[in-house]
Amino acid sequence: MPELPEAETIRLKLIDKIKGLTISGLNIFEKKQFIGNFNRVIGSKIADIQRRGKILIIKLDNTFNILVHLKMSGRLLFHAKLFKPLKHTRIIINFVNGSFLEFNDVRKFGWIKIVDDQTINDTEFKRLGVEPLSGEFTKKYLKTILLKSSKAIKFILLDQEKIAGIGNIYACEVLFSAGIRPNKPGRNLSDREMNSLHKVIVSVLKKGIVYGGSSAKDGGYVQPDGRYGSYQEHFLVYQREGEFCINNCGERITKIKMGGRGTFYCSSCQK
């Protein structure tokens, strides 16, 4: 499912393809997934693509932005020409040069929103926490949010109001790399564990970007050209239930449910 590394990969791969293109029109096949006034974007040019957490921000040359959240099964695909809508194509953004951007989403959880700059600053991102790959995400910040919460560390990592961009896959991978049990209360982490956690949040997310994101077994994520990411080949615990831990501790990977989400960890290496 698209988390920060997947959204960032899409941003990096899409920017050269669509920057400078003029929008000629939109096809909206699933109304519930489109929010805002599409007239605001017709005739405007793509100025830039940015990202906030898991949300892509396609900035236009006026004061408007196209926000995209892919949720679990969303895909953003670029087609140079002659694109025919597929079964799960929900929205198409057409460019005057004949190319298209396709928003495809099997489960219909994702959305596209048209918002102006003011709305972005005042409401849209107001409740999002710090960017984990920015200078704002310091050890001090992490320690502060952890010490304030008695919630399980995994829930804190998934809380977009604290840190923006971590989803279920990267939360599992981060906690394994930090040697911390997913259900350990945030405020019970030792100073050493907090330092380790800070370090691996950054390194695991960066690694996800290097590998072009993760196209997990059940996931819908692909890059804008339709190709898979390869981070799933480097999963240490996610979807590895019953397999031996890579640390050769002799233990097998355990799967539990936390908040209805699959949670994978090594009961020997994660304390």
Next chain:
DNA sequence: CTGCGGTCCTGAAGGC
């Protein structure tokens, strides 16, 4: 305020 569980949605997979 917190925390918990239901909801949305579809297709794949498993059970009988």
Next chain:
DNA sequence: TGCCTTCAGGACCGCA
């Protein structure tokens, strides 16, 4: 073969 159940899960909503 075919039908039914379960599972995947981010964000939001309502309730205790």
